[in-house]
Amino acid sequence: MVAASQTLHDAIDEILPGLVADRRHLHEHPELGMQEYETARFVAGRLQQLGLEDIRTGIANTGVTALIRGTGTGPNADRTLMLRADMDALPITEENEVEYRSQTPGVMHACGHDAHTSMLLATARLLMERRAEFAGTVKVLFQPAEEAQPGGAKPMIEAGVLEDPRVDASFGLHMAQDLELGRITARPGASSANSDRFYITVQGKGGHGAAPHTTIDPIVVASQIVLAIQTLVSRETDPLGSAVVTVGAFNAGSAPNVIPDTAELVGSMRTFDTDFRDHLAERLDTLVTKIATAMGATGTLRFVRGYPSVVNDEGMFEIVRAAASEVVGPDNFVIKPASMGGEDMSYFLQQVPGCFFHVGSKNAGRGLVWGHHHPKFDIDEASLGIGVEVMVTSVLRYFATENPPVRA
Ligand SMILES: [Zn+2]
Ligand SMILES: [Zn+2]
Numbered sequence: 351m352v353a354a355s356q357t358l359h360d361a362i363d364e365i366l367p368g369l370v371a372d373r374r375h376l377h378e379h380p381e382l383g384m385q386e387y388e389t390a391r392f393v394a395g396r397l398q399q400l401g402l403e404d405i406r407t408g409i410a411n412t413g414v415t416a417l418i419r420g421t422g423t424g425p426n427a428d429r430t431l432m433l434r435a436d437m438d439a440l441p442i443t444e445e446n447e448v449e450y451r452s453q454t455p456g457v458m459h460a461c462g463h464d465a466h467t468s469m470l471l472a473t474a475r476l477l478m479e480r481r482a483e484f485a486g487t488v489k490v491l492f493q494p495a496e497e498a499q500p501g502g503a504k505p506m507i508e509a510g511v512l513e514d515p516r517v518d519a520s521f522g523l524h525m526a527q528d529l530e531l532g533r534i535t536a537r538p539g540a541s542s543a544n545s546d547r548f549y550i551t552v553q554g555k556g557g558h559g560a561a562p563h564t565t566i567d568p569i570v571v572a573s574q575i576v577l578a579i580q581t582l583v584s585r586e587t588d589p590l591g592s593a594v595v596t597v598g599a600f601n602a603g604s605a606p607n608v609i610p611d612t613a614e615l616v617g618s619m620r621t622f623d624t625d626f627r628d629h630l631a632e633r634l635d636t637l638v639t640k641i642a643t644a645m646g647a648t649g650t651l652r653f654v655r656g657y658p659s660v661v662n663d664e665g666m667f668e669i670v671r672a673a674a675s676e677v678v679g680p681d682n683f684v685i686k687p688a689s690m691g692g693e694d695m696s697y698f699l700q701q702v703p704g705c706f707f708h709v710g711s712k713n714a715g716r717g718l719v720w721g722h723h724h725p726k727f728d729i730d731e732a733s734l735g736i737g738v739e740v741m742v743t744s745v746l747r748y749f750a751t752e753n754p755p756v757r758a
Pocket of ligand 2 (some may be wrong): 461462463524604
């Protein structure tokens, strides 16, 4: 076991310059969501060079999948494990003065998806070289548009990427600029929030400020709604659970002596539990429509669902924990608090058991401290090799596990 992991470690050291070169090439040529044409071409070309089977392109616009079939022996020869990376960049102008800076004005890989894509290519290469060490099939998946709703994961699922062959389980990773280089983090269960938005319109009846009895004042009605919404968290949420409902904008009227026709509220709702999310959305609708009706106005709610919560499977989490402990040492594997951020890997994890983990890429000593989506975002590239080693080790552990987690 030790000898084998040393071999993997040495192999990664050997391919690291190529991995860094791929990451830098992608970094120099960022593409926005659903426009990752050159990135997808680059990915498909590499997969072809590596000899992967069944390379499919143009899925949900620019998505790519391919297969690696293990030739070894093991208990999961008929299982398929999917590894996912995202390929899109952001509409940000890069402020780094590095030689590999973005060459596309106004577009930048400021979240690390260039790293994710190059790391999955390196993972594919190492797994191809180690086909004899496992029995089972690995499906690599490169998706478009993680950053912008509705995202690329959902349309790829609708296009059938979880079938043919049927995917049993999945792993994915993300760089983490709030975590030091050399550390890995994940958590079992809900790891990120359901992140939704809502838009409320209260239709009243405008008129003169001196004759309120001839009007239906939408500002007063909307104010009642704002106050009632506060009870969703304070009176209807389990004190040990968690939810946030925030009204972030209240727009109505424009003059001191005029009662306007309408008032509009805009807000956000974040929850971890899916059933509770549905419950709160329904209660919000009831409060808006009934309070407005009771006061003679009309209230309408438009509830826009964002990405669902990332929920890691316990068994898949344990495989990643064991792999990460082997690669970076148990002290460098940390269970992070759940985050309120969104991530569309969640759509895959709703269908198949999986684990989405984070790879520390921050290095304060080298000034690599800027967070995701910042124009000075950059990672310590030593994290590329670490993440790949954890991913390959997790894959080999999955296929070696008796009765690993599989899709129902
Ligand atoms: Zn991002
Ligand atoms: Zn991201």
